[in-house]
Amino acid sequence: xxGVTQSPTHLIKTRGQQVTLRCSxxxxxxxxxxxxxxxxxxxxxxFQYYEKEExxxxxxxxxxxxxxxPNYSSELNVNALLLGDSALYxxxxxxxxxxxxxxxxxxxxxxxTVT
Amino acid sequence: DAKTTQxxxxxxxxxxxxxxxxxxxxxxxxxxxYWYRQIHSQGPQYIIHGLKxxxxxxxxxxxxxxxxxxxxxxxxxxxxxxxxxxxCIVDGGGGGADGLTFGKGTHLIIQP
Numbered sequence: 031x032x033g034v035t036q037s038p039t040h041l042i043k044t045r046g047q048q049v050t051l052r053c054s055x056x057x058x059x060x061x062x063x064x065x066x067x068x069x070x071x072x073x074x075x076x077f078q079y080y081e082k083e084e085x086x087x088x089x090x091x092x093x094x095x096x097x098x099x100p101n102y103s104s105e106l107n108v109n110a111l112l113l114g115d116s117a118l119y120x121x122x123x124x125x126x127x128x129x130x131x132x133x134x135x136x137x138x139x140x141x142x143t144v145t
Numbered sequence: 146d147a148k149t150t151q152x153x154x155x156x157x158x159x160x161x162x163x164x165x166x167x168x169x170x171x172x173x174x175x176x177x178x179y180w181y182r183q184i185h186s187q188g189p190q191y192i193i194h195g196l197k198x199x200x201x202x203x204x205x206x207x208x209x210x211x212x213x214x215x216x217x218x219x220x221x222x223x224x225x226x227x228x229x230x231x232x233c234i235v236d237g238g239g240g241g242a243d244g245l246t247f248g249k250g251t252h253l254i255i256q257p
Contacts, residue, residue, distance in 0.1 A: 034188070063244055072232060073189065075244025086243050120188050134245065136188030 032057070034123050034137035042143045043111050051106045051140045055123030061085075062104040063134065064096055065120040073120055079104055108142075116144045149233045154252040163220040165251050167233030170214040176237050178209060179245070180218045182229040189232065189247075192218065228255045 035054045043049050055062050061080040065073035075088040079098035098104045102123075108115055118141050122134040150168040157163040169178065180192040193200055193207045195216070200207045206219040220227055232250040 065244070065247075070249075072230075072247030072249055073245075075246070078244060088244055122188070133191045133194075135191065138188050 034121055034135050036119075036121050036137040036140050038140060039138070040141045040143075042145060044145055045111055045113060047111050048107065048109045049111060049142060051108075051119050051121075051142070053104045053106070053121030053123075053137060055102050055104070055121075056135055059123035059125055059135070060102055061124045062098055062102065063122045063124070064104070064106045065122065065136075066090070067118040067120060067139070068114075068116070076106070111144045113144050116142060118142075148246075149235060149248055151231075151233050151248065151251045153249070154254065156254050156256055157220075157223050159225060159255050159257050160222055163223040163227065163253060163255070165218040165220075165231050165233075165253060166215065167218070168215045169233070169235045172213050172235050176235045178207065178213075178216050179234040179236060180205070180207065181232045181234065181245075181247075182227075183232070183250070184226075184229040192231075223253075223255045225255050225257060227253065229253060 034056055037052045053062055063078040064076040066076055067073040076090050076094055077096045078086040082098045093109045096106045118139040120139045121137045124134045177194050177196050179194040181189040182192055183189045193202055193205050195207045195209050197209055197213055209216045230250040230252050232247050234245050
């Protein structure tokens, strides 16, 4: 079975532009979470979606938004890009979005560079 | 979520057991201890989790103290491919609506 897939692998954008990152969860998984990882730090939680609804949101500005589609894939959108948005964006899928989910499966990430 | 404290880095010889400590003195009764690792340029990988009993799977063993204030992840026969950043996380159940809270982790370097 395929694991979590993310596209694109790498992306270079200019300050002020908008970007859309995509994620396909493991087949059968209904929950998708997004994380941002800047160099030298652990991943930081951005959003969790379950059954197409936002279930949780981390401490990120409104420039960050996401959505989940009926096939459980997800998109992360970032508007008005800042240099500080340069990071590895990770998507994780899990069976459910509720407690006792235990394991999250991470994709390889999308490396975003803002110049 | 409770905070965790881990050493910044550790070395271990190939073939030996790697013991990674984690302090989580403020853990609450319903919070699990999770371990993930992140090999360079890859996404984090789930290793193991536990509540209060010791746990073992094909990757590692997790030893949790009786008071649950600390734990140790044991890789029984470390290989070069185990070189990674290891994250100890406490959470109520898989990261739910608040996501998993990653710290900076321990950079484990396996020496040949």
